[in-house]
Amino acid sequence: MKKDPTIVIIDSGVGNLWSVLKAVRRFAPTAFITEEKEGVEAADAIILPGVGTFKAGMDGLVVRGLVEPIRAAAERGVPILGICLGAQLLLERGYEFGEHEGLGLISGEVVPFPELPSGVKVPAIGWQEVVPTDLQSAMLFAGIAKPFFYFVHSYVLAPSVPGTALAGTTYGGYAYCATVGQGNVYGTQFHPEKSGEAGLQLIQNFIRSI
Amino acid sequence: MRVIARLDIKGPSLIKTIRTEGLRIMGDPRVFAERYYEGGADELIYMDIVASLYQRNLDFEQLRNVSENVFVPITAGGGIRSVGDIEAALRAGADKVAINTFAIHHPEFLTEAVERFGAQCIVLSVEAKKTSDRKWEAYTDGGREKTGVDALEWITRGVRLGVGEILLTSVDRDGTKTGYDLELIRAVANTTAVPVIAHGGAGSAEDLLAAAHVGADAVSASSIYHYNLTSLPQVKEFLRAQGTAIRI
Amino acid sequence: MGTTPTGMYGLPTDVKFCKKCVISNQAPTSAVEFTHTAKTLKNTLPFNEEGICDPCRAAAAKRDAIDWGKREDELKALCDKHRSSDGSYDCLVPGSGGKDSFMAAHLLKYKYGMHPLTCTWAPAIYTPWGLRNLQRWIHAGFDNYLATPNGRTHRLLARLSLENIFHPFQPFIIGQKGLAPKIAQRFNIPLVFYGESEAEYASPIADGSSAQRDWKYFTTHDESEIHLGGVSLKELKEKYGVERGELAMYLPTDPEQVKEAGIEVHYLGYYHKWHPQGAYYYAVEHGGFEASPERTPGTYSKYISIDDKIDDLHYWTTFIKFGFGRATYDASQEIRNGEITREEGVALVKRFDGEFPERFIDELLGYLSITEKEFPKAFKEFEHPAMDREYFMQLADKFRAPHLWKKEDGEWKLRHHVY
Numbered sequence: 040m041k042k043d044p045t046i047v048i049i050d051s052g053v054g055n056l057w058s059v060l061k062a063v064r065r066f067a068p069t070a071f072i073t074e075e076k077e078g079v080e081a082a083d084a085i086i087l088p089g090v091g092t093f094k095a096g097m098d099g100l101v102v103r104g105l106v107e108p109i110r111a112a113a114e115r116g117v118p119i120l121g122i123c124l125g126a127q128l129l130l131e132r133g134y135e136f137g138e139h140e141g142l143g144l145i146s147g148e149v150v151p152f153p154e155l156p157s158g159v160k161v162p163a164i165g166w167q168e169v170v171p172t173d174l175q176s177a178m179l180f181a182g183i184a185k186p187f188f189y190f191v192h193s194y195v196l197a198p199s200v201p202g203t204a205l206a207g208t209t210y211g212g213y214a215y216c217a218t219v220g221q222g223n224v225y226g227t228q229f230h231p232e233k234s235g236e237a238g239l240q241l242i243q244n245f246i247r248s249i
Numbered sequence: 250m251r252v253i254a255r256l257d258i259k260g261p262s263l264i265k266t267i268r269t270e271g272l273r274i275m276g277d278p279r280v281f282a283e284r285y286y287e288g289g290a291d292e293l294i295y296m297d298i299v300a301s302l303y304q305r306n307l308d309f310e311q312l313r314n315v316s317e318n319v320f321v322p323i324t325a326g327g328g329i330r331s332v333g334d335i336e337a338a339l340r341a342g343a344d345k346v347a348i349n350t351f352a353i354h355h356p357e358f359l360t361e362a363v364e365r366f367g368a369q370c371i372v373l374s375v376e377a378k379k380t381s382d383r384k385w386e387a388y389t390d391g392g393r394e395k396t397g398v399d400a401l402e403w404i405t406r407g408v409r410l411g412v413g414e415i416l417l418t419s420v421d422r423d424g425t426k427t428g429y430d431l432e433l434i435r436a437v438a439n440t441t442a443v444p445v446i447a448h449g450g451a452g453s454a455e456d457l458l459a460a461a462h463v464g465a466d467a468v469s470a471s472s473i474y475h476y477n478l479t480s481l482p483q484v485k486e487f488l489r490a491q492g493t494a495i496r497i
Numbered sequence: 498m499g500t501t502p503t504g505m506y507g508l509p510t511d512v513k514f515c516k517k518c519v520i521s522n523q524a525p526t527s528a529v530e531f532t533h534t535a536k537t538l539k540n541t542l543p544f545n546e547e548g549i550c551d552p553c554r555a556a557a558a559k560r561d562a563i564d565w566g567k568r569e570d571e572l573k574a575l576c577d578k579h580r581s582s583d584g585s586y587d588c589l590v591p592g593s594g595g596k597d598s599f600m601a602a603h604l605l606k607y608k609y610g611m612h613p614l615t616c617t618w619a620p621a622i623y624t625p626w627g628l629r630n631l632q633r634w635i636h637a638g639f640d641n642y643l644a645t646p647n648g649r650t651h652r653l654l655a656r657l658s659l660e661n662i663f664h665p666f667q668p669f670i671i672g673q674k675g676l677a678p679k680i681a682q683r684f685n686i687p688l689v690f691y692g693e694s695e696a697e698y699a700s701p702i703a704d705g706s707s708a709q710r711d712w713k714y715f716t717t718h719d720e721s722e723i724h725l726g727g728v729s730l731k732e733l734k735e736k737y738g739v740e741r742g743e744l745a746m747y748l749p750t751d752p753e754q755v756k757e758a759g760i761e762v763h764y765l766g767y768y769h770k771w772h773p774q775g776a777y778y779y780a781v782e783h784g785g786f787e788a789s790p791e792r793t794p795g796t797y798s799k800y801i802s803i804d805d806k807i808d809d810l811h812y813w814t815t816f817i818k819f820g821f822g823r824a825t826y827d828a829s830q831e832i833r834n835g836e837i838t839r840e841e842g843v844a845l846v847k848r849f850d851g852e853f854p855e856r857f858i859d860e861l862l863g864y865l866s867i868t869e870k871e872f873p874k875a876f877k878e879f880e881h882p883a884m885d886r887e888y889f890m891q892l893a894d895k896f897r898a899p900h901l902w903k904k905e906d907g908e909w910k911l912r913h914h915v916y
Binding site (some may be wrong): 053056061092095164192193217230232233235236238 | 250251286289291316317320321322339340341342343344364365366367368369370413414418440442443444455481497
Binding site (some may be wrong): 267268269273282304394420424 | 781791838845
């Protein structure tokens with residue numbers, strides 16, 4: 040791991056920043072929140088949280104002029120971890136309240152849950168077991184004996200390139216992607232900063248890999 | 250199913266009411282929050298139960314402090330009246346906010362909040378008091394103020410306005426440890442398209458199971474944990490052994 | 498009152514609010530109700546030079562200066578002296594089954610091994626939860642005598658109290674205070690225990706430092722000084738057709754009889770650190786006590802004084818006469834007991850004090866109306882026998898002390914408030 044990396048957490052106006060910050064700071068005390076492109080440009084690693092709608096998330100990045108800086112950082116090989124809406128924004132497009140363009144760092148789309156069995160409610164809220172599918176996922180999920188994570192979402196990640204779905208989960212009998220990863224860019228549909236010890240371990244794994 | 254511990258707050262203290270009355274101090278909220286997190290609570294609810302009554306805000310600094318070593322979702326409520334309040338709560342460590350009093354008087358606020366923060370962030374908190382057979386009235390201001398609003402109708406309306414979850418508290422059962430108002434939970438859970446968190450009256454792990462069986466998506470309790478009648482690990486193990494899907 | 502300038506009711510015209518709680522210096526202290534007429538001047542709550550009211554000073558003493566261990570020893574000695582050996586009644590606990598009387602009786606029986614009889618003076622109009630709480634008290638293990646006065650007499654007296662002294666609660670107070678000595682005499686019970694001491698909220702410090710209560714509140718030697726509803730016994734008979742014999746439940750006891758019977762009245766609050774909210778939890782946990790389903794009008798609380806619908810009017814008439822209402826009382830009590838801060842109390846007073854009691858008002862106005870059929874003689878004495886909202890509000894205006902109220906743009910406004 041790079042010694043004392045500069046880890047930034049992007050504030051795009053939609054997010055539970057304090058939760059993410061305190062989880063990250065357990066392993067990287069100098070991590071900080073930024074909404075400025077200078078912060079993104081100087082980062083050794085970027086965390087992109089988000090809570091809310093796809094459109095609101097992208098608008099928040101657009102209005103702060105962060106879209107290009109994030110894409111450039113990905114191009115430079117800067118590790119990026121998107122969380123929940125942040126993970127969804129990494130994909131090419133999303134279909135929440137209309138069609139909206141995403142950051143396009145990972146191929147694929149963000150789509151609604153299909154019709155679920157009666158009694159199964161959306162948004163999906165709660166803890167679900169996550170099963171890593173890929174060798175590439177070993178980095179993020181190393182050392183996690185009980186991979187239960189906290190989900191709260193109405194739209195799901197649908198990556199299109201084989202091998203970019205790093206882990207799966209099920210809800211109401213429907214199996215879907217819990218984690219995406221392409222190169223140095225990762226995204227978890229669940230909230231590691233809200234998933235107890237398992238989540239903290241995942242964050243630590245990510246930070247160690249920088 | 251989620252097993253939730255709820256903290257009711259007044260000023261600097263964790264308190265426990267009975268039928269939403271009384272201010273008995275139980276201790277330091279931070280100590281209890283950390284104990285419940287470490288004990289395996291799937292979520293915490295942090296509710297300032299006098300904020301609306303005293304017409305003030307919950308203490309966001311205190312919330313930040315209490316949540317510092319807690320890494321499971323926190324739903325915070327109490328006197329939430331504006332977009333600014335919601336933002337402040339989220340920045341202080343809340344993942345979701347619960348809204349009751351202000352929403353009943355200004356239902357359009359719910360839509361505004363949902364559009365700004367997303368449905369999954371906005372929980373409609375309903376304090377339901379039984380008025381007659383299968384009828385409940387919604388109360389505000391910490392279970393003190395009548396509204397004349399039918400609780401079930403209000404919940405339906407809240408869901409239409411976009412909220413992502415319902416926190417359903419029985420005013421009659423709160424703090425009594427005589428079991429949840431199962432009729433209430435059943436009536437709401439069966440007709441509501443979003444998850445329902447049941448609260449009010451749990452006296453034992455069996456009570457939590459009963460609530461699950463009538464459709465609660467999550468079971469919340471306070472007295473049984475605060476008074477050490479049982480613990481979160483014990484409760485979760487019991488529920489799991491009974492066949493409920495539980496995170497261990 | 499010395500040289501302090503006074504206004505209506507003999508209240509001090511210089512209105513002050515306690516620096517620690519939220520009560521004002523207009524608060525009347527416990528009165529001898531059966532001598533109370535329209536001309537009676539009030540004794541009001543004393544404040545010291547630092548602007549602190551007596552009950553707050555008593556609360557501070559309660560917290561800091563009292564050796565509760567010693568007090569409990571005194572109680573144990575008192576109980577040992579009077580405890581019956583065959584299970585017969587050795588003490589009387591008057592009350593409603595509210596949190597205080599519940600806890601008092603329960604402690605005496607289950608902690609101190611006494612054999613209490615309980616007695617209750619019926620509310621004018623029971624709230625459903627009030628009646629249920631009485632039942633719960635009984636089912637927690639106590640014999641109880643419920644004394645209910647003749648409904649018509651009680652209504653007439655309430656109406657007269659309202660007209661003459663704007664105090665519809667007076668007949669209740671008179672009957673309630675007088676009941677205990679009568680029952681104690683009848684059953685030869687030498688010891689009467691109340692819960693809280695009135696020093697906690699209504700009486701000067703002097704009243705609280707001894708456990709016993711002055712007999713003047715419910716005994717008298719002189720019948721000519723007796724007035725019920727502000728009306729003398731003579732007038733009650735001549736104008737309103739109420740015979741002396743019909744007033745037995747209200748007439749105070751002959752103090753000689755009480756003295757002979759050796760009856761002592763004590764406050765448990767003298768021996769045991771009384772905590773009203775603590776009593777609420779105790780009553781729930783030991784007897785299933787039920788708080789009111791909604792807050793009482795004029796205040797925020799659901800656990801204080803909840804068994805009589807006429808309470809709603811009582812606190813509102815207090816607001817009219819003295820410029821503060823129920824929220825002030827409740828908040829002051831909670832401030833003294835450390836439940837809330839003064840700032841929180843002020844916010845509550847601002848929000849709730851003086852709120853008009855809509856919830857039962859129609860029923861109460863009906864209760865206070867005099868019909869010719871029910872009251873053939875009294876009916877003629879009233880210009881306005883039926884009580885309706887308009888007349889009620891007009892009547893209220895006669896009792897607004899000018900040093901407390903002013904009219905602004907056709908609306909009544911308080912000259913002073915704590916906020």
